[in-house]
Amino acid sequence: MSDAHDHDDDGPHEGPIKTPKQLIVTVVLSFLVPIFAIVLLVKYVGADSKPAAGTRSLEPEAVAQRIQPIGTIVLKDASAPAVLRTGEQVYTAVCSACHGSGAAGAPKLGDEAAWGPRIKTGYEALLTSALKGKGAMAAQGGGEYSDFEIGRAVVFLANKAGGKLEEPKAPEAAASAAN
Incomplete structure (x- = not known):
């Protein structure tokens, strides 16, 4: 079937x-x-995934900038003789940014009209203003430069504007290290 x-x-x-x-x-x-x-x-x-146009976040320079160290450490020999900088050196390094251009109302280097009333107050008053700060100027005392070096810069600035201030005396430790 x-x-x-x-x-x-x-x-x-x-x-x-x-x-x-x-x-x-x-x-x-x-x-x-x-x-x-x-x-x-x-x-x-x-x-490779291509970043969008105008994106530079993955370029080596941008990455290096993001991972750079925040601060640095500088080791100095504490027993090394102190090298005192002149008033002009301190002015160039610290003061010229504002006193060179007159920024934030700072009296310009050599401006006798602006410096005249300040010079009349005397060296101690000018030094106190520099060390403790005045107006927009930040305090300079306790920083990289010693009070003696700041004093030299004050004398340099004042004398460039017609002042007849004497250079401050070197501190004992620096004077004995210089000899």
Whole structure:
């Protein structure tokens, strides 16, 4: 009672590939399609993400600027002889920023009209203003320069504006180190 259209498990099996040409195409594509897919995945994963136009945050200079140290340590020999700077050297390093241009109402170097009333108050009053600060000028005492060096700068500024102030005497420790 078997029907001619019934499939017999022992008989030949037919699939979608019916010719040798179809078999070759199927075998070749079964190798090429995965290789092509792998190549595309590698290109996608390996592609560098490009920052947006105008973004410089990943450039080496920008990174170096962000990771630079906040401060530095300077080691000095405490037993080394003190080198005292002249009034002009201190003026150039500290005072010239404001007294050279007249910024924040500072009297300019050599301006006799602006310095005249200040010189009349005397050396001690000028030195106190420099050490403790006055108006927009920050206190200069206790910084990198000694009070003696600040005093030299005060005399330099005053004398450039017509003052006749004498250079302050060197402190004992500096005087003995200089000899």
